[in-house]
Amino acid sequence: MMEIVDFRVRPPAKGFLESKIYAVAENRKRYTQKLGWPLVVSAAEQSMELFLSEMEEAGITTGVAIGRTTATLGTIENADVADVVARHGDRLVGVGSADSANLKAAFAAIDEIIAMGLKAVNLEPGVSAVPMRADDRRLYPIYAKCEAAGLPVVIMTGGGAGPDLSYNDPAALDRMLADFPTLKVVSAHGGWPYVHEILGVAFRRENLYLCPDMYLGPLPGTADYLAAANGFLSERFLFGTAYPFCPMKPYTDWFMAQGLSDTALERVMGANAKTLLSLQ
């Protein structure tokens, strides 16, 4: 049995329920429908029990529960992430978050993340109080602290990651990756829709990992992403459902039927995430 790590979930518990994903159910449903997936029952019912049984059904062994600190999409405290993970330690690992627009608070959050045993730092500078791109100088102290601590950064650069599309510009990410060559960086939403360009950056910068998650499926660029996952990017591509946007079993079944080689599949579905987050 293959171990499957879902690199992007927001389980229906505690602070997660107050973030926009759950609080504005219509918005979440609209996304799921535009993507052509059936609605997610456990999300509608806000049931952790159902969530865990949907994971089970999908064959997902570990979910990466990702917090957030944003101005427009809500906030999930690191303590809440740690608490949910503590209660489901066999099924979840946690990624904390820091406020991109408040350096002092971000530094404190990173210390907290380390103390709580969370595995990485999630940043969403495009939807912070002061929208920024990945190469904004105000983020550089945060990157430097994470690099020094050996903590990977997850950064939303794709989809609706800012007031306009340019907040996803892969060139901004390229500059930052060059300036912090030992910082491991995951692009959440995988730079979509700049598909060719982000793959070009990934070809060039070996510290970049892609998790296109919900932007795979019926959307343009999917074949390009998957060809990369099967080729030069097989050790840096991460499977993720973006739960509760995509339903776990249908999405996982679809993904696994896309023709990736056994080697690529084993890496993408789990091994890459385990290495990146130092899971055993």
Added chain:
Amino acid sequence: MMEIVDFRVRPPAKGFLESKIYAVAENRKRYTQKLGWPLVVSAAEQSMELFLSEMEEAGITTGVAIGRTTATLGTIENADVADVVARHGDRLVGVGSADSANLKAAFAAIDEIIAMGLKAVNLEPGVSAVPMRADDRRLYPIYAKCEAAGLPVVIMTGGGAGPDLSYNDPAALDRMLADFPTLKVVSAHGGWPYVHEILGVAFRRENLYLCPDMYLGPLPGTADYLAAANGFLSERFLFGTAYPFCPMKPYTDWFMAQGLSDTALERVMGANAKTLLSLQ
């Protein structure tokens, strides 16, 4: 029998004949040939009669005759558009135009468009006397007036829509769409060649309609456009031949053989345009 609305035609009559498309025949023919289509007989002969019979042959029930006010591609007066449409009211509807680079004239043109019963306002800021991108502040009063009047805007953002490619930048359009959320905007030429990016904007902004017209066919990105037309964009994708660049029957036959679902085809070929322009 399916109703077919061709969202972009410039019939061979009156002011249309003085615009660059007809006046510089060599240029028009070069485009048609680069796109791999046979030359358009009715355009060469500048014959309205032939044009109408080519429409008939192609099964096109309604053509949207689009005027223009530009510095480099010529001007077709709103009165000329209205006059051509009046003489062929069963086959044509009209879209007027306004000068992107002259606010006072643009305001007058919009009033004229409303008075004449034209259905939308065509803007081509990239080829105006002062080339501008879609998010230029000088265009904002024009957008505001159209939004207030409930008039859709057709804006050339694709192909040769400016001195260089950056005038097609989908991020500029994204900003404008966010700032005028109830303004319905058609991207003429569909943002080509920024195919993934414009589809990303369309996924995000539900007030954007795409009409890639002549940039579909043997050109890169066609499969992506058509997959979107068949999926999340089926209610906001518009069929158009860009006549006289593409010949109506061969282009229409080709388009209808691309494997769109019956539902998508019915929307894209006509229903979307009828709803957008409030045709009955």
Added chain:
Amino acid sequence: MMEIVDFRVRPPAKGFLESKIYAVAENRKRYTQKLGWPLVVSAAEQSMELFLSEMEEAGITTGVAIGRTTATLGTIENADVADVVARHGDRLVGVGSADSANLKAAFAAIDEIIAMGLKAVNLEPGVSAVPMRADDRRLYPIYAKCEAAGLPVVIMTGGGAGPDLSYNDPAALDRMLADFPTLKVVSAHGGWPYVHEILGVAFRRENLYLCPDMYLGPLPGTADYLAAANGFLSERFLFGTAYPFCPMKPYTDWFMAQGLSDTALERVMGANAKTLLSLQ
């Protein structure tokens, strides 16, 4: 038997051996492996004899040996290019180079290139001492001198052509092509990964030639490039192995099996290069 011109080779001889491609063998091998090709024996052994027999095996009749003057990838003197070409006049033609960041030296290099009978001028402004994009005003005197002399320019705008991805921005190239309409410009690495966009520029500017070379194969965008090579770009697409990054026979065999029409293949594999460089 079809004549095959390989538009981009760096033979293992003289100054070529001191440039980064040969001097940092690990780097070269990493690229070859990421691209999925077997390592190149003649490069590892730095053997001209083996190089010539690999050309023979691949059916490559003429190699275009391209010099370079860069800050980060090394320099190959025009005299060295001319010397290698002189010793293998039946198999190689030469393209010289000029320093993008030193106008006086660049002017002297262009005079030298003409005097030595080299066929074009290679510029790599993104990796010069002062990284620049293709539309940098400081390059305009160089372009003007080449245009006046009827010398084509080869410019690296693709792959790792600068500190970040934006140095490959096709809009910068578009502006330059518009400003020098009779200058023939080859984009080495073909604008990759901005695939749709560079093809859009090529559709629009008939003085642009593309040589995506090593960025064809398992990488995203390959199908788009090849469709263009088979269509509107068949007279301006150039085959090139980027030797020693790709091995000549496997790459050539792969390329020729991609389904290009006979006409397109004959142009792309040789006729275009011969016309462009005025070879007989």
